Amino acid sequence: xxxxxxxxxxxxxxxxxxxxxxxxxxxxxxxxxxxxxxxxxxxxxxxxxxxxxxxxxxxxxxxxxxxxxxxxxxxxxxxxxxxxxxxxxxxxxxxxxxxxxxxxxxxxxxx
Amino acid sequence: xxxxxxxxxxxxxxxxxxxxxxxxxxxxxxxxxxxxxxxxxxxxxxxxxxxxxxxxxxxxxxxxxxxxxxxxxxxxxxxxxxxxxxxxxxxxxxxxxxxxxxxxxxxxxxx
DNA sequence: AACCATACCTAGAACATCTAGGTATAAAGA
DNA sequence: TCTTTATACCTAGATGTTCTAGGTATGGTT
Numbered sequence: 001x002x003x004x005x006x007x008x009x010x011x012x013x014x015x016x017x018x019x020x021x022x023x024x025x026x027x028x029x030x031x032x033x034x035x036x037x038x039x040x041x042x043x044x045x046x047x048x049x050x051x052x053x054x055x056x057x058x059x060x061x062x063x064x065x066x067x068x069x070x071x072x073x074x075x076x077x078x079x080x081x082x083x084x085x086x087x088x089x090x091x092x093x094x095x096x097x098x099x100x101x102x103x104x105x106x107x108x109x110x111x
Numbered sequence: 112x113x114x115x116x117x118x119x120x121x122x123x124x125x126x127x128x129x130x131x132x133x134x135x136x137x138x139x140x141x142x143x144x145x146x147x148x149x150x151x152x153x154x155x156x157x158x159x160x161x162x163x164x165x166x167x168x169x170x171x172x173x174x175x176x177x178x179x180x181x182x183x184x185x186x187x188x189x190x191x192x193x194x195x196x197x198x199x200x201x202x203x204x205x206x207x208x209x210x211x212x213x214x215x216x217x218x219x220x221x222x
Numbered sequence: 223a224a225c226c227a228t229a230c231c232t233a234g235a236a237c238a239t240c241t242a243g244g245t246a247t248a249a250a251g252a
Numbered sequence: 253t254c255t256t257t258a259t260a261c262c263t264a265g266a267t268g269t270t271c272t273a274g275g276t277a278t279g280g281t282t
Contacts, residue, residue: 026261046262047261047263051263069260073259
């Protein structure tokens, strides 16, 4: 896909929230899910994800708790909050509106 | 709409390119078009637009030329380049893909 | 003359991402 | 038991960007 940075930035938050809205998850798994959802086109580096997670936590869109993998390795699980769910709805609507605007505008003159 | 900054940023470039792809235009008119297209929900400040135009010009996605309004006031018109058109296609496709991903993901669990 | 709307511009604050490093540990294999 | 690999998390700071808050200029209107 080779996304411009600003699109990566703008899509990261809603994608993360949408994933957590389906089920609690942790850093490495979120990266794996995004990779899967995008057919391998989006491959986030972990160092890019964690600062975003921390920011989302600070904004209280998500919370975290320590858990363990089956093998005993510790993991930090993230859970969406009700504020996060509201934000997800709003972000998703904005994405749809902007996408519609853009597609219509471009469609007019069949680029 | 009350868009987060990163979404404003990510949508500004494709919107501007799409508008110029329909017809050459100038700063104030682009702002007016965006306002119209969004039903008044997106109101860009001019001071926000010009730096973006200059950056797009630097990247050679658009070019500019001086013209005049009917009343004689000078205007800087912008025109999309072929690089800009390619970029517009790519950006529009990326927007559609990301939007599809997001809507599907959210739709699954009817937020 | 004064004011308003149009029209463009820039410096720098503010903010966020993302690179490039780092730590730690379980499992596997030699 | 030692090394390697994969998993798992973290942060400082460079980098890049938007956007605010200023500014200039001018034609039309009162």
